[in-house]
Amino acid sequence: MALALPRGRAGARAMSQRIPAHVGDSLAAIGTPALVVDLERFERNLAMMAGATQGIRLRPHAKSHKCASIALAQLARGAVGICCQKTDEAAAFVAAGVRDILVTNEVVEPAKLARLAALARNATIGVLVDSPSVIPLLSGAARHADAMLDVYVEIDVGAQRCGVPPGKPALALARLLAGAPGVRFRGLHAYHGAAQHLRAPSERRAAVAGAASHALTTRELIERDGIECPIVTGAGTGTWRHERDSGVYNELQPGSYIFMDADYGRNVVDAQDLRFEQSLFVLAGVMSVPAADRAIVDAGLKSLAFDSGPPLVHARDGVDYVRASDEHGVLRVDASSSPLALGERIRLIPGHCDPTVNLYDFIVAVRSGIVEAVWPVDARGAVG
Amino acid sequence: MALALPRGRAGARAMSQRIPAHVGDSLAAIGTPALVVDLERFERNLAMMAGATQGIRLRPHAKSHKCASIALAQLARGAVGICCQKTDEAAAFVAAGVRDILVTNEVVEPAKLARLAALARNATIGVLVDSPSVIPLLSGAARHADAMLDVYVEIDVGAQRCGVPPGKPALALARLLAGAPGVRFRGLHAYHGAAQHLRAPSERRAAVAGAASHALTTRELIERDGIECPIVTGAGTGTWRHERDSGVYNELQPGSYIFMDADYGRNVVDAQDLRFEQSLFVLAGVMSVPAADRAIVDAGLKSLAFDSGPPLVHARDGVDYVRASDEHGVLRVDASSSPLALGERIRLIPGHCDPTVNLYDFIVAVRSGIVEAVWPVDARGAVG
Numbered sequence: 010m011a012l013a014l015p016r017g018r019a020g021a022r023a024m025s026q027r028i029p030a031h032v033g034d035s036l037a038a039i040g041t042p043a044l045v046v047d048l049e050r051f052e053r054n055l056a057m058m059a060g061a062t063q064g065i066r067l068r069p070h071a072k073s074h075k076c077a078s079i080a081l082a083q084l085a086r087g088a089v090g091i092c093c094q095k096t097d098e099a100a101a102f103v104a105a106g107v108r109d110i111l112v113t114n115e116v117v118e119p120a121k122l123a124r125l126a127a128l129a130r131n132a133t134i135g136v137l138v139d140s141p142s143v144i145p146l147l148s149g150a151a152r153h154a155d156a157m158l159d160v161y162v163e164i165d166v167g168a169q170r171c172g173v174p175p176g177k178p179a180l181a182l183a184r185l186l187a188g189a190p191g192v193r194f195r196g197l198h199a200y201h202g203a204a205q206h207l208r209a210p211s212e213r214r215a216a217v218a219g220a221a222s223h224a225l226t227t228r229e230l231i232e233r234d235g236i237e238c239p240i241v242t243g244a245g246t247g248t249w250r251h252e253r254d255s256g257v258y259n260e261l262q263p264g265s266y267i268f269m270d271a272d273y274g275r276n277v278v279d280a281q282d283l284r285f286e287q288s289l290f291v292l293a294g295v296m297s298v299p300a301a302d303r304a305i306v307d308a309g310l311k312s313l314a315f316d317s318g319p320p321l322v323h324a325r326d327g328v329d330y331v332r333a334s335d336e337h338g339v340l341r342v343d344a345s346s347s348p349l350a351l352g353e354r355i356r357l358i359p360g361h362c363d364p365t366v367n368l369y370d371f372i373v374a375v376r377s378g379i380v381e382a383v384w385p386v387d388a389r390g391a392v393g
Numbered sequence: 394m395a396l397a398l399p400r401g402r403a404g405a406r407a408m409s410q411r412i413p414a415h416v417g418d419s420l421a422a423i424g425t426p427a428l429v430v431d432l433e434r435f436e437r438n439l440a441m442m443a444g445a446t447q448g449i450r451l452r453p454h455a456k457s458h459k460c461a462s463i464a465l466a467q468l469a470r471g472a473v474g475i476c477c478q479k480t481d482e483a484a485a486f487v488a489a490g491v492r493d494i495l496v497t498n499e500v501v502e503p504a505k506l507a508r509l510a511a512l513a514r515n516a517t518i519g520v521l522v523d524s525p526s527v528i529p530l531l532s533g534a535a536r537h538a539d540a541m542l543d544v545y546v547e548i549d550v551g552a553q554r555c556g557v558p559p560g561k562p563a564l565a566l567a568r569l570l571a572g573a574p575g576v577r578f579r580g581l582h583a584y585h586g587a588a589q590h591l592r593a594p595s596e597r598r599a600a601v602a603g604a605a606s607h608a609l610t611t612r613e614l615i616e617r618d619g620i621e622c623p624i625v626t627g628a629g630t631g632t633w634r635h636e637r638d639s640g641v642y643n644e645l646q647p648g649s650y651i652f653m654d655a656d657y658g659r660n661v662v663d664a665q666d667l668r669f670e671q672s673l674f675v676l677a678g679v680m681s682v683p684a685a686d687r688a689i690v691d692a693g694l695k696s697l698a699f700d701s702g703p704p705l706v707h708a709r710d711g712v713d714y715v716r717a718s719d720e721h722g723v724l725r726v727d728a729s730s731s732p733l734a735l736g737e738r739i740r741l742i743p744g745h746c747d748p749t750v751n752l753y754d755f756i757v758a759v760r761s762g763i764v765e766a767v768w769p770v771d772a773r774g775a776v777g
Contacts, residue, residue: 027481027777040504040777072719094720095691097411114720115680117735120424139681140735170721171681171689202718296499297523297555305555307479310748312776316699316717333700334586335456335747336478336498336776337554351501351524363719364694368751370774389774390754392696392720393411393424 030373034380041294041354042308044369044386046268048376050288054267057283059086062261065253068092068111068242070264073363075388076372077105079267090133092262096125097391103132105387111135111242113198113262115163115171117143119150121393126154126191135159137198139172144185144192151191160186161198161242164227166220168202175223176230183231183238196240197231199224200262205247206272210279217244217251225257247276250283270362272317290323290356291365292373293338295349304328304349306338308357313338314364320357330357414757418764425678425738426692428753428770430652432760434672438651441667443470446645449637452476452495452626454648457747459772460756461489463651474517476646480509481775487516489771495519495626497582497646499547499555501527503534505777510538510575519543521582523556528569528576535575544570545582545626548611550604552586559607560614567615567622580624581615583608584646589631590656594663601628601635609641631660634667654746656701674707674740675749676757677722679733688712688733690722692741697722698748704741714741 029043039045058067069083070092080091080102090109093099099110108131115137116125128134129151138144138160151158162182165172173179179197186194204216224241231238242260244252249266252258265273268289278284293308310333313320320338322328327346332339338357342349349355359365366372370389374382413427423429442451453467454476464475464486474493477483483494492515499521500509512518513535522528522544535542546566549556557563563581570578588600608625615622626644628636633650636642649657652673662668677692694717697704704722706712711730716723722741726733733739743749750756754773758766 027484027775029777038504041502042776100411117680118425118678120422139683142735165683169687170718170723171683173683294502296501299523299549299555299557303553307776310698310700310745311751311774314694314699316694334554339554351526361694367695368774368776390695390752391411392426392691392752393413 028371028383030380030383032380032382036375036378037354039292039373039380041292042312043292044366044372045290045292045356046372046374047288047290048374048381050286051267051374054285054288055082055086057285058263058266061283062253066260068260068262069267070113070262071102071388072098073264073268074366075101075386075391076384077102077107077387078382078384080105080107089260092264093388095392096121097393098388099128099134100124101388101391103128107132109133111159111161113137113200115139115143117146119146122146122150123153126150126156126158129156129158130154133159135161135195137161137163137171138182138186139163141182141185144182144189148189148191158192159195160192161195161240162186163198164223166199166201166223167204167216168200170202175227179227180230180234183236184234187236194236196238196242197224197227198242199258200243200245201248202245205245206276207247208275208277210277210282213248214251217248217255221252221255221257228257246273246285250281265362268362270317271321271358271360274358287323287358289359289362289366291320291359293355293357295351295353295355298349298351301348302342302344304340304342306340306355307336308338309333309336311335312368313357313359314361314368316364317361320359323356323358325355328355412755412767414764414767416764416766420759420762421738423676423757423764425676426696427676428750428756429674429676429740430756430758431672431674432758432765434670435651435758438669438672439466439470441669442647442650445667446637450644452644452646453651454497454646455486455772456482457648457652458750459485459770459775460768461486461491461771462766462768464489464491473644476648477772479776480505481777482772483518484508484512485772485775487512491516493517495543495545497521497584499523499527501530503530506530506534507537510534510540510542513540513542514538517543519545519579521545521547521555522566522570523547525566525569528566528573532573532575542576543579544576545579545624546570547582548607550583550585550607551588551600552584554586559611563611564614564618567620568618571620578620580622580626581608581611582626583642584627584629585632586629589629590660591631592659592661594661594666597632598635601632601639605636605639605641612641630657630669634665649746652746654701654749655705655742655744658742671707671742673743673746673750675704675743677739677741679735679737679739682733682735685732686726686728688724688726690724690739691720693717693721694719696752697741697743698745698752700748701745704743707740707742709739712739
């Protein structure tokens with residue numbers, strides 16, 4: 010078995026990750042499938058969130074876009090920094106000039122901690138902890154890198170994923186952090202992931218009320234112990250308004266609001282909820298029309314994430330995306346719909362935007378039907 | 394909004410796509426999550442398929458691995474060429490030295506056809522057609538590139554995806570191809586995608602019997618018209634034995650057999666089916682152990698494709714992967730199981746191998762616990 014890499018491998022990679030469009034192209038010239046952002050909708054989403062969070066720290070979650078250009082745009086509109094989910098994701102943003110990153114995750118392996126601490130030489134780097142055994146590792150990595158790490162205690166406020174129970178277990182970690190070299194205890198991380206897609210507004214409100222109550226109790230316990238607990242951070246696109254108004258959270262981490270997706274579209278919103286616009290689409294091309302009621306597009310399992318269901322077809326009544334394989338999407342075309350033609354393009358609304366973005370190397374940003382920018386997805390695949 | 398790309402963007406990409414391991418590393422040193430191949434099982438899979446297809450053309454589907462090193466290994470064991478699913482995927486393999494590629498797909502847009510025809514200057518390139526209107530475009534692209542394209546008529550043999558109905562519609566296309574410049578009619582493409590995961594062996598056998606019957610009828614109709622129909626190509630990992638033994642198919646395209654996955658593992662196999670071994674795993678690390686019955690690993694929606702269900706936990710009785718978010722996997726740990734420790738690694742069997750591979754830039758090939766090679770996933774993300 011040949012183990013040596015053939016020459017030109019870098020060239021092969023460049024060729025296979027073809028840039029799907031160039032600035033100035035019309036929509037019709039974009040190579041499909043492609044990830045397309047409607048700039049007018051996208052910018053309204055950024056502005057709306059910035060406007061609604063004037064009195065509170067906004068730290069948008071960059072896991073949704075993995076794109077330095079977007080992070081810089083969020084920072085320019087007043088964000089205090091960004092969130093990332095993995096060390097290598099943070100590394101990509103530090104390399105692009107972002108100087109304040111909270112990794113909303115526990116990092117426990119020495120090799121990863123070394124990389125994280127090295128980033129902290131050039132940027133403010135935060136990380137979460139939910140186990141006492143990791144604190145000496147955090148200290149050791151920070152000291153070895155001659156840097157400081159901001160550490161937040163993660164409390165489980167209902168998502169039943171990571172985190173210690175609220176109250177005394179969190180206090181125990183805060184005490185250990187307060188006494189540990191190389192680390193600064195910055196506060197509590199209280200993200201209620203399971204609340205984001207609760208469909209009824211009242212359910213989301215109640216879930217965050219519970220989360221805020223746990224966070225408040227925990228913060229007070231820590232402060233009564235003489236330890237400052239400056240930050241309570243959390244929230245997502247489904248619930249952020251409630252964290253904002255809780256009087257407990259003072260930093261918000263929504264991510265998907267910039268793009269939206271079909272799953273968030275299934276949340277019921279009430280009169281007080283801000284409505285973000287669908288700005289992200291997968292542009293797909295029809296490559297087969299085998300029957301009157303069926304058309305096949307070139308976007309399948311490798312062009313869309315299917316964890317939250319199939320995509321919706323944007324602005325094409327009577328056309329539904331019903332089945333996918335690796336590189337094909339089967340559309341069912343109602344008799345009432347105008348037929349689809351070979352080569353025609355459609356826009357698909359992804360079921361779940363974050364893992365869909367992670368499939369692509371580039372985002373094509375379009376205004377009024379013309380490509381205005383092509384943004385590299387800088388942290389694509391940065392799962393380490 | 395900043396449109397200029399910051400300096401060092403290429404550096405940012407390089408950093409974010411960190412190579413997860415180096416030759417000589419132990420398993421314990423591989424950065425998680427990572428795509429890991431057990432070389433002994435993998436090589437047995439390659440050898441078993443090569444041994445079982447001595448009397449027939451084997452054209453393995455490279456969409457499963459997107460990896461030039463693996464394609465070259467398959468060619469070295471006697472494959473006549475490979476299959477790809479997209480033009481840009483084929484381009485990556487041509488760049489790596491593969492000289493015979495069948496794109497098992499219709500390509501209909503002029504820009505894509507131009508790229509495909511350009512590849513045909515340096516390699517034998519095949520493509521499918523299921524619409525008469527595309528044939529002049531194929532001819533035009535081939536002539537413009539001063540190349541020849543091998544064209545196969547796709548017939549729908551039960552998958553209800555692309556393809557013309559068997560019989561006269563296929564004959565009509567064959568006649569048009571026979572008279573068209575720049576293209577060679579090479580035969581029929583008759584892939585029964587819907588049969589691959591029929592669970593009962595009798596169902597798969599019956600489905601392929603039907604497909605073979607349609608292909609035979611169609612081939613005879615074409616030959617009686619005076620047109621040579623040399624190739625009947627199709628088959629997948631679930632059904633290939635039946636196409637091989639049909640007396641109709643003379644070329645087989647299985648892809649996933651090299652790796653296998655949880656979905657193929659749910660096919661019932663009978664005594665005559667060859668059993669391929671699970672050789673592909675996602676290596677994941679435990680980063681939180683919040684309760685006795687729960688552990689969290691660092692592999693979620695961005696590390697595994699979920700279209701065919703969650704991954705299985707390999708070789709760890711009593712541990713199940715029950716829930717995923719973007720970068721987390723929640724494991725339920727039975728009371729009967731030995732508890733998981735922070736930093737411990739587990740191997741996950743992906744629900745569906747092909748779209749899982751497409752998430753990664755590298756495959757780590759391991760023999761007896763030592764990294765023997767790191768293969769770039771050359772055509773990762775090549776959906777155009």
